[in-house]
Amino acid sequence: MKKKLINLSKRYFVSQIIKKPMTTRSDLEFLANKLNLDVKINWLKDVDPNDKSAQIINLGNPVIGGSHWTGMYNGMYFDPFGLVPPERLDHLEWIPLQIQDQRYGGCGNYVVLWLYYAKIGELDQFYNMFNVDPNNLD
Numbered sequence: 001m002k003k004k005l006i007n008l009s010k011r012y013f014v015s016q017i018i019k020k021p022m023t024t025r026s027d028l029e030f031l032a033n034k035l036n037l038d039v040k041i042n043w044l045k046d047v048d049p050n051d052k053s054a055q056i057i058n059l060g061n062p063v064i065g066g067s068h069w070t071g072m073y074n075g076m077y078f079d080p081f082g083l084v085p086p087e088r089l090d091h092l093e094w095i096p097l098q099i100q101d102q103r104y105g106g107c108g109n110y111v112v113l114w115l116y117y118a119k120i121g122e123l124d125q126f127y128n129m130f131n132v133d134p135n136n137l138d
Helices: 008-017 025-034 107-119 123-128
Strands: 040-043 055-058 069-073 076-078
Touching: 025 040, 025 055, 025 107, 055 107, 069 107, 076 107, 107 123
Parallel strands: 040 055
Antiparallel strands: 055 069, 069 076
């Protein structure tokens, strides 16, 4: 993927979709498509823990339903609540930063944005949108 930050029209689009109270698989597919982001969307039980491609993971299951969206890419794991990766993904690098308020939905939107910035090598830009410095956790 070409290293290109989101332009102003895309930033407006992203700012609007991030306000959605909860996200469905089709919402995430739509947002990823708008950002020209190639991702896999899976249940946790179906994820290959060694796959380095961009993935959006629902921690629920198909019987009970979805619960929370997280992501992984290139050996990294992201949870918008800053929670520890599930046991089968605990070998992945992660940063315990909470981006999302636990009272609100929309976790999938944060995951798509994180994947976008991770793929272009600009995760600092992602964290800067939330006034978070991942290098200074004190």
